[in-house]
Every structure is written in C-alpha cells, then in structure tokens.
Amino acid sequence: MIFDTPPEPAFDQLTELAKALFDVPITLISLIDEERQWFKSCIGLDVDSTPRDLAFCDHVIRNDAVMIVTDASLDPRFLHNPLVTGAPHIRFYAGAPVRYQDVLIGTLCVIDRVARADFGANEALKLEKLAAAVSSVMAMRKDAMANIAIMRAREEDQKTLELVEDIAGVGQWSFDVKSGRVVWSDQVFRIHGLPITESAPDYSDVLALYDENDASTLARLVERAAKTGKGYTLEARIRRPNGAFRNVVAKAETLRGADGDVETIHGVFQDVTDYRMATEKARKSEARYRLLASNMPGMLGHWDSDLKCRFANNAYLEWFGRTPDELIGVHLKTVLGEELFALNEPFIRRALSGEKQTFERAISKASGALGYTLTQYLPDLDEDGRVRGFFVLVTDITDLKLKELALSDSNAQLIAARHQAEAALEIKAQFLATMSHEIRTPLTTILGYAGLLGEQDDLSQEAAAFVKRIGKAGRTLLALINDVLDVSRLEAGQVTLTQQAVNVHELARELVEQFQMQASTRNLKLNLDYDEELPEWQLIDDTRLTQVLNNLVGNACKFTSDGVISISMRAVENLAGTRMRVEVGDPGPGLTTEQTGKLFKRFQQLDAGINRKHGGSGLGLAICAEIIKLMQGEIGVVSSVTAGSTFWFEVPLTMAAPVYVDSEEPHFTDYDISDRKVLLVDDHAVNRQMIKALILPYAAEVAEACNGAEAIAQCQTSRFDLVFMDIQMPEIDGVAATKAIRATCPFNADTPIVALTAMTKSRLPDDYSESLFTQVLAKPIDPRKFHSVLAALPARASA
Numbered sequence: 001m002i003f004d005t006p007p008e009p010a011f012d013q014l015t016e017l018a019k020a021l022f023d024v025p026i027t028l029i030s031l032i033d034e035e036r037q038w039f040k041s042c043i044g045l046d047v048d049s050t051p052r053d054l055a056f057c058d059h060v061i062r063n064d065a066v067m068i069v070t071d072a073s074l075d076p077r078f079l080h081n082p083l084v085t086g087a088p089h090i091r092f093y094a095g096a097p098v099r100y101q102d103v104l105i106g107t108l109c110v111i112d113r114v115a116r117a118d119f120g121a122n123e124a125l126k127l128e129k130l131a132a133a134v135s136s137v138m139a140m141r142k143d144a145m146a147n148i149a150i151m152r153a154r155e156e157d158q159k160t161l162e163l164v165e166d167i168a169g170v171g172q173w174s175f176d177v178k179s180g181r182v183v184w185s186d187q188v189f190r191i192h193g194l195p196i197t198e199s200a201p202d203y204s205d206v207l208a209l210y211d212e213n214d215a216s217t218l219a220r221l222v223e224r225a226a227k228t229g230k231g232y233t234l235e236a237r238i239r240r241p242n243g244a245f246r247n248v249v250a251k252a253e254t255l256r257g258a259d260g261d262v263e264t265i266h267g268v269f270q271d272v273t274d275y276r277m278a279t280e281k282a283r284k285s286e287a288r289y290r291l292l293a294s295n296m297p298g299m300l301g302h303w304d305s306d307l308k309c310r311f312a313n314n315a316y317l318e319w320f321g322r323t324p325d326e327l328i329g330v331h332l333k334t335v336l337g338e339e340l341f342a343l344n345e346p347f348i349r350r351a352l353s354g355e356k357q358t359f360e361r362a363i364s365k366a367s368g369a370l371g372y373t374l375t376q377y378l379p380d381l382d383e384d385g386r387v388r389g390f391f392v393l394v395t396d397i398t399d400l401k402l403k404e405l406a407l408s409d410s411n412a413q414l415i416a417a418r419h420q421a422e423a424a425l426e427i428k429a430q431f432l433a434t435m436s437h438e439i440r441t442p443l444t445t446i447l448g449y450a451g452l453l454g455e456q457d458d459l460s461q462e463a464a465a466f467v468k469r470i471g472k473a474g475r476t477l478l479a480l481i482n483d484v485l486d487v488s489r490l491e492a493g494q495v496t497l498t499q500q501a502v503n504v505h506e507l508a509r510e511l512v513e514q515f516q517m518q519a520s521t522r523n524l525k526l527n528l529d530y531d532e533e534l535p536e537w538q539l540i541d542d543t544r545l546t547q548v549l550n551n552l553v554g555n556a557c558k559f560t561s562d563g564v565i566s567i568s569m570r571a572v573e574n575l576a577g578t579r580m581r582v583e584v585g586d587p588g589p590g591l592t593t594e595q596t597g598k599l600f601k602r603f604q605q606l607d608a609g610i611n612r613k614h615g616g617s618g619l620g621l622a623i624c625a626e627i628i629k630l631m632q633g634e635i636g637v638v639s640s641v642t643a644g645s646t647f648w649f650e651v652p653l654t655m656a657a658p659v660y661v662d663s664e665e666p667h668f669t670d671y672d673i674s675d676r677k678v679l680l681v682d683d684h685a686v687n688r689q690m691i692k693a694l695i696l697p698y699a700a701e702v703a704e705a706c707n708g709a710e711a712i713a714q715c716q717t718s719r720f721d722l723v724f725m726d727i728q729m730p731e732i733d734g735v736a737a738t739k740a741i742r743a744t745c746p747f748n749a750d751t752p753i754v755a756l757t758a759m760t761k762s763r764l765p766d767d768y769s770e771s772l773f774t775q776v777l778a779k780p781i782d783p784r785k786f787h788s789v790l791a792a793l794p795a796r797a798s799a
Contacts (some may be wrong), residue, residue, distance in 0.1 A: 002100070002138065003031060003038055010137045011041040014108070018130055019043050022123065024110040026088065029098065029134055030057040031106035044111070045088060054083055057107040060095040064104060066124045069093040071115035092116040094124065096131035100138045108134050173250075174266035175203065177226045182206060184269075191248060191271045193240030211237045218250070222265065229254045229262050235272070247273045299394035302380065305352060305387060307332040319394075344375075351377035351390040360397070372401035442686075446470065446780075497541040497630060501656035504545070504580070505536040508569060511549050515557055523562045526553075531570035534580060539654040544627045551620040552584040552647050560588030560644075571653055579633070580653045585646040591639040599637060600625040624649070671791035673700040676721040680704050681711040681737065682756065683729040691724060694786060708732030708740075715745040721793055723748070725773070727757040738772050754789055756781070 015027040026044030030037045037055035039048050052058055059077065060067045072078040072090050084090050088111070095109035108131040171187030184200035192209060200206070207215045214236035221232040231253040237245050252267035299319055302311040312320075312327050320327065320335055332348070333341040347357040357377040362370060378391040453459065453467045512528045519526050549567075556565045568583040591599075600621050628635040633651035678700050680688045685706070692702050703718070705711040709732050711725065723741070727734035734755060741748050752774040777785055 002040065002141070003033065005040075007041065008141070010141070011134065014130060014134055014137065015041040015043050018108060018110055018127070021126065021130075022094075022110045022119075024092070024112045026111035026113075028109050028111070029106065030055065030095075030109060031098075032057055032061055037106070040106075050083070054081055056083075056090070056093050057095055057109060060097055060107045060109075061104045064097055066094065066096045066128050068119055068124060070117050070119070073115075089113050092119070094119055094127055096124075096128045098131050098138070099135045107131065171269045172266070173200070173269050174264055175222065176264055177262055188269045191246065191269060192238060193242060193244065193246075209238045209240075211239070214238075221252075225252060225254050225265050226262050229256060231267070245273075246271055247276045298396075299392070301392040302389060303332055303392065304389035307348070309335065310389065316392075316394075347375075347377055348390075351379055352387055354379045354381070354387050360401075371396065371398040373397060495627075495630060497544060499539050499541050499654075501537055501659045502540050502542040502545070503536050503658070504534075504538050504540065504569070505530050507542060507546060508549070508567065511546065511553065512567065515553050518554075518557050519565065522557060522560065524557060524560060525564045527564055527566045529566060529568045531568075534569055534571045535653070535655045537656045537658045538580070539656040540651070541631070544631070545651075548624045548627055548649065549582070549584075551624050552582075552649075555620065555647075556584055556586040556588070560586040563587035572650065574650075576650075576652075578653045579650040581648060581650045583646050583648040585644065587644040590641040590644055591637070592641060596637055596639055600635065671698070671787070671793075673698050673721075673790055673793060676793055677701045677703065677719070679711065679714060679720045679723045681706075681708070681724065681729075681734065682726040683707055684726075687726070691781070691786075694781075694783070695790070698790065700790075708734065708737030711737050712740045712745065715741045715748040715751075717747075719747040720751050722790070723751055723753040725753050725755055727755055735772065742772070752793070 011029055015029060018024075019027040024044075027041075028039050028043070028045070029041040030039055032038075032052060032055065034052070036049045036052050037057050039045070042048065056067070056069070056072075056078070069075050069078065070092060072081065072084045072093060078084050078090075078093075081090075090111055091114050092112035093109060095107035097104050098106045098108055108127065110127065171189075171191055172185040173188050174183045175181075176183075180203050182200040182203055186196050188200070189196045194201070201209075207219060210218060214234070218234055218236065221234060224230060225232060231251070233249065233251045235247065235249045238248055239245055249270045249272050250267060252265050254262045255264040255266065257263040299316040300311075300313040301309060301316045304310050309327050309330050309332070312322075312324065317324065317327060322335075327335065336344065347359055351357050356379065357375075359375055361373045361375060374395045374397045376391075376393040378393065379387050380389045380391060382388050450467055450470045459467065508528055508530060512526050515526055553565070553567065564587065566583075566585045568581075568585070570581055572579055572581045625635050628649050628651065631651045633649055635647075635649040637645055637647045639645035673695075678695055680691050680702060681704075682688045682691070683706055688704050688706075692704070695702055703714060703720070705714055707729050711723070712732070714720075715723070725734040725738055729737075732740075734757075738753050738755075741751075741753070743749075753772070755773040755776040756779060757776065758779040775789055777789070
C-alpha cells in the first residue's frame with residue numbers, strides 16, 4: 001500500500017520538475033480511493049487530502065485521458081466546486097493519469113489560480129510523459145519494497161534460527177569432504193566453550209576436543225559417511241578448554257554432488273549434559289523411591305485402568321502371599337476374590353472416574369483376631385488428565401481403631417460429665433437467683449423501713465444511730481448479694497455491655513468526691529490526674545466502668561491509712577490500638593508475688609486476718625477482672641512490700657460526641673399526687689405496707705392486691721393512675737397479670753405499670769418483656785428512683 005505513507009524524494013522531485021516546467025504555483029501527485037483523494041506529493045497546498053466528490057482527479061480517472069480545464073469558473077462541471085469558489089480558488093487545471101500495476105490510481109496534475117489558454121497539445125504530451133514517470137517510480141518502488149521485505153525476512157529467519165538454537169541448545173555444522181573445511185553455527189562454538197569466530201577449527205583440531213575413544217569413533221563414522229553417504233548419530237564426551245566435560249550428540253546427513261560423490265556432511269550438534277544429569281538423577285530417584293515403596297510398612301500397589309497389577313511392594317506381596325511374578329499383570333478380582341471385589345467395586349469405579357476414595361474395613365487376621373485397615377484409592381492421571389489407573393494404599397490401623405473406640409467411650413463419659421456439670425451450674429444459678437429473690441424481698445422491707453424511720457424528726461440521737469446502722473448493714477448485705485450474683489452472671493456469660501456517650505472525666509470527678517468523706521476519716525487525700533490528651537467524652541458502659549473504679553478506689557481507701565491515693569487516667573498507644581489506661585496507686589502495705597497471684601481469683605483474700613479486719617467477700621477484684629475482659633481490656637497490679645501498690649487497667653478508647661442534658665432537677669420528693677390513685681400488687685403483705693408507707697405521706701389513694709388475679713379484677717372495675725406490679729407471685733405472676741390488664745381491662749389498658757423484681761434479668765419469665773412495663777425497679781427499692789416514678793405521673797385529665 002502507498003496510501004498514507006511518508007513523503008519520498010523520487011516523487012517530490014517529479015512534482016518540482018512539473019512546477020518548473022509548466023510555471024504553475026500548485027503541482028500534485030493525487031491518489032484516489034473510495035472516499036478521498038490523497039496527495040502523495042504536494043507543492044502549493046497546506047492540506048494532504050480532499051473528499052473524492054470534489055476532486056478534479058476523479059474526472060481524469062473516469063476518462064483515462066489527460067484533462068485540461070482552462071477556466072474552471074466557466075466550466076459547468078466545476079463552477080460550483082468549493083475548490084473553485086473558495087480556497088485554493090482553482091481556475092486552470094491539467095491532469096494526466098497515473099497507473100500502478102496497470103490500474104488507474106490517480107493523477108499528476110498542475111494547477112493555477114488564473115485562467116490559462118496557453119496549455120496546448122505539446123504541453124499535454126509533456127504532462128502525460130511525466131505522469132508515466134510517476135507510474136514507473138511506483139513500479140520501481142514496489143520492487144524495491146519487495147527486495148527489502150525479502151532481505152528483512154532472511155534476517156528475521158536467521159535471527160529466529162539463532163534464537164531457536166540458543167533456546168534448544170542445538171547448533172548446526174557442515175564438513176566439506178573435499179576441502180576439509182568445517183563450518184559451525186554460533187551455538188556449536190558455545191557448546192565447545194570456544195569464542196565465536198568467522199571460521200571453525202580445523203577437522204583435526206575438532207577431533208582433539210573429543211574423548212580419545214569418542215574421537216576415533218567419530219573419525220570412523222565421518223569416513224564411512226564420506227564413502228557410503230550413510231548418516232550417523234553419535235553421543236560422545238568433549239572437553240572444553242577450561243577442562244569441563246560435556247555430553248554431546250552429533251547427528252549427520254550427507255549431500256552428493258553432480259558426480260554422485262558425497263560433497264558435504266552436515267548436521268546438528270546438541271549439548272545433552274543437563275539432560276543426562278537429569279536422567280541419571282531421575283533414575284537414582286526412581287530407584288530410591290522404589291526401594292522405599294517396596295520396603296515401607298504399609299501396603300502399596302498400582303492397578304491400571306484394566307484392573308491389572310503393575311506394582312506391588314513387599315508388604316502387599318506378603319499380605320496376599322504371592323511373589324511379584326504371581327501378582328504383576330493379574331486382575332484385581334482374581335487377587336481379592338469375588339466377595340471382597342464386589343464389596344470394593346463401588347470404590348474402584350469411582351477411583352477410575354478420578355475421585356479419591358478412602359474407606360475402612362474390619363477384617364479377620366490370620367491369627368483369628370479382629371483387625372482394622374484404612375484403604376485409599378488414589379487416581380493416577382496422565383499429562384492430559386486422563387485416569388490411567390490408581391494407587392492402592394492400605395494401612396493396618398488396628399491399634400489406632402481400638403484406641404479410637406476407647407476414646408469414644410471416654411468422650412461419651414466426658415459428655416455425660418459435662419451435662420452433669422452444666423446441670424449443676426444451672427442448679428447453682430437457679431439457687432442463687434432464688435436466694436437473691438428470697439433475700440432481697442425481706443431486705444426491701446428492712447431498707448425501706450430504715451429509710452422511713454430515718455426521716456422521723458422525733459427520734460432520739462441513740463435511736464437515729466441504730467436506724468443508721470440498720471441501713472448500713474442492709475446496704476452491705478445488698479452489695480454482697482450483688483457481688484455473688486455478678487459472679488454467677490459473668491460465669492454464665494449473661495452480662496452484656498451497654499455502651500453510650502459518657503463524660504468520663506465528670507464520672508471520675510464524681511467518684512472521687514463520693515470517697516472524700518471515707519478518705520478523710522483515714523487521713524487520706526485523693527488526687528485525680530486526668531490527662532488533657534484523654535478525651536472527656538467516650539463511648540463506654542458507664543455502669544461497669546463505675547463498678548470497677550468503685551472497687552479499686554474503695555480497696556485503696558479500705559487498706560490504706562495516711563498518705564495520698566492517686567487516680568491517673570490517660571490515653572496510650574500499643575499493639576492493641578488506642579486505649580484508656582487507669583491507674584489507682586496507694587502507699588499502703590505492699591504485696592508479695594505470692595499474694596498478687598491470688599488477687600483476681602474468686603473468693604480469694606490474702607489472709608484471714610485481713611478478712612477479719614476489713615471484711616468483704618473476696619469477689620470484688622475477680623468481678624473487676626471479668627468486666628475488663630468483657631470490655632476487651634486488661635487489668636493488673638504492680639506492687640512492692642515497701643512502696644505500696646498500683647492497680648491498673650486498660651480498655652479500648654472510642655471517642656464520642658458530647659451529650660448535654662438539663663442539669664436542673666427538682667428535689668426527688670417535690671411533687672403532688674394527692675389526687676392520684678395507685679394500685680400495689682405484691683404477694684408479701686409487709687412489702688405492700690412498706691411501699692404504701694412511702695406513698696401515703698404524699699396523700700395519694702392506695703389500693704392493694706395480694707396476687708395477679710386480684711389485680712386483674714380491680715383493674716376491670718377501677719381506673720388507676722399507676723400500678724406497682726411484683727413480677728414473681730404464685731398462680732398468676734406479674735407478667736401474665738400485666739398482659740391481661742393491657743388486653744382485658746379498658747380502664748387501665750394505657751395505665752403506667754411499674755415492675756418490681758428481686759430477680760436478675762436472666763431469671764425472669766420467658767415471656768417477660770420490658771416493653772410491657774413503663775419502668776422496672778429492682779428490689780430493694782431505691783427511694784430516689786421510686787419517688788422519680790411518682791413525680792413523673794402525668795396530670796389527671798379533667799372529667
């Protein structure tokens with residue numbers, strides 16, 4: 001193709017000649033295709049093509065003759081042509097056809113911007129001869145391009161041959177029988193370890209490179225080839241100039257001349273050293289593997305796709321009591337027998353379809369004892385992925401199987417023991433929950449009445465002290481119950497975290513203020529160091545964080561007299577990420593290594609003396625450890641007998657956006673419910689009396705029900721502003737009663753119902769739902785929370 005090729009001097013010289021010969025500003029060699037005319041050579045225009053439908057050249061080709069237009073603006077064919085009406089404003093045009101391989105492909109044309117009447121027959125003949133010259137240049141160009149292509153193809157073939165030689169490690173050589181001249185390709189030089197030169201060594205020098213015996217064999221084969229024309233193949237050893245030996249293969253053929261005599265011996269030369277080394281290595285490896293396979297303790301065999309034996313190791317032969325000659329080539333059914341073959345046949349068929357098979361067999365050994373085998377059929381695939389047979393591996397697993405059966409029995413016993421332990425744990429949890437309820441119920445009464453007595457103005461100083469001690473003892477008992485229940489719930493995985501945005505700095509300040517009174521009685525000073533780099537607002541469970549801080553600071557105050565207790569809080573970076581580190585240090589009596597090992601274990605205290613002096617259940621630090629673990633954190637202690645102790649913990653740090661609430665709260669008893677009607681539902685009369693005593697000072701009307709059935713009956717006939725509902729009651733419990741009131745008592749379908757319970761959430765009835773209740777209060781009742789429920793009662797709608 002000549003279209004869209006770069007400019008070429010031969011064509012440009014012809015257009016220059018035409019320009020000078022005809023004294024015109026524009027000369028073109030224009031070539032036509034289906035859509036355009038393209039200028040191979042162009043003088044006087046800034047474009048390289050125009051659409052074919054505008055081309056004057058198209059008319060020349062259609063008529064196959066020189067075309068002369070003296071004034072295009074007067075010619076009906078061209079007067080409206082944009083090349084006439086616009087740039088380049090053609091007026092005069094003369095064009096002669098140009099051929100390529102006898103095909104009209106374009107024109108040589110001369111163009112002027114003024115009309116010309118001086119272009120006659122003589123000028124047309126000159127233009128036609130110049131166009132013929134263009135055609136000749138194109139023909140010569142084709143021949144030149146063909147020659148260039150042939151030369152490039154030869155070069156590429158030579159390079160390809162050299163590349164193939166290099167990759168395959170094969171060279172070419174020839175030997176002129178008459179002159180003795182040897183010709184080597186580059187690869188033959190490389191194989192001999194010689195530098196590449198124009199000519200190969202002499203024939204005698206070539207023979208000197210071979211091992212002595214191989215050299216004489218090569219000379220004999222060359223002589224025979226020269227005389228008889230018979231080619232040869234020789235594998236030999238050569239020695240390179242550097243002393244290295246190489247294994248080579250020379251293959252030769254002969255060429256005869258016109259007289260019928262052998263003129264040339266030519267062939268290929270290959271270095272097979274690596275191949276021979278690999279073959280020898282493979283042979284030794286195969287021999288080694290065969291030795292291992294033949295003597296391995298398990299049975300190993302190979303059966304082809306016709307189910308004939310191709311290999312059997314010693315154990316396999318011994319198992320079937322045969323020699324190699326008696327087993328190799330024998331059909332598998334003959335070896336196994338009809339019955340065992342039929343049993344194994346499904347596995348055999350699947351192995352021949354390419355699926356690995358593994359199965360066990362219980363067999364009777366020669367001694368009569370029961371044995372077990374593990375058999376594997378492993379498909380043997382060829383290079384194309386077709387199954388050509390399968391390997392058989394048989395292992396005696398009698399000892400392993402007997403141990404497995406024994407282990408299975410042991411596992412069954414362990415499972416039974418686990419079920420017993422789980423049942424015992426459930427019984428313990430049920431016992432603790434029941435005890436919690438049974439203890440909390442009277443404790444509710446104790447703390448409630450102690451609170452009511454403490455509010456009396458006419459108590460003597462001694463009586464007030466007695467009431468205070470009753471309240472303190474009750475709260476201590478409640479804390480102990482809570483600790484025991486926390487341990488039980490943590491042990492059973494029933495504690496979940498409730499993370500929310502918390503001002504940790506404010507939480508820590510409030511906690512320190514709570515302990516200031518206790519600390520001052522022991523001549524202690526509390527110091528809070530909250531690092532300014534630690535975010536104040538964090539996403540964390542504030543209840544559990546407070547519980548841990550209470551325990552650590554409380555212990556520091558309990559076991560220390562005189563000095564400073566420091567609470568340090570800061571952000572740290574470690575492999576676990578960004579975390580909040582809290583340290584509580586005290587100058588109290590330090591701990592030994594043995595003592596620190598007991599700290600975070602349940603029901604462990606350092607010694608009985610401490611227990612008698614300071615009290616406590618020994619559960620606090622164990623609970624802290626479980627909570628911190630639940631938070632995905634760590635807890636520990638650094639202590640010295642002479643320098644006091646520092647308890648620390650780290651928990652993941654997650655920043656939170658501040659949450660602001662109205663801090664102005666009315667006094668918790670500043671409300672009026674004198675016009676309200678309240679229903680108390682509890683199966684314990686003493687509890688009802690105590691709760692009633694909390695309410696009556698505020699002049700509300702109080703009704704009582706001793707069980708769920710009574711509560712439902714009263715709610716069907718009376719409207720109440722508030723219902724306090726005990727959860728655990730005989731016959732109809734609080735949950736069932738509340739559902740019935742919501743469903744069947746139109747007077748109280750929307751009445752606020754507050755649940756009272758001494759049970760943990762995990763022990764509440766299955767149908768319990770917090771959405772049933774307006775609020776849930778735990779027993780013993782917290783007076784502040786109780787009064788907040790009363791204060792939140794909406795105003796009674798006017799009748």
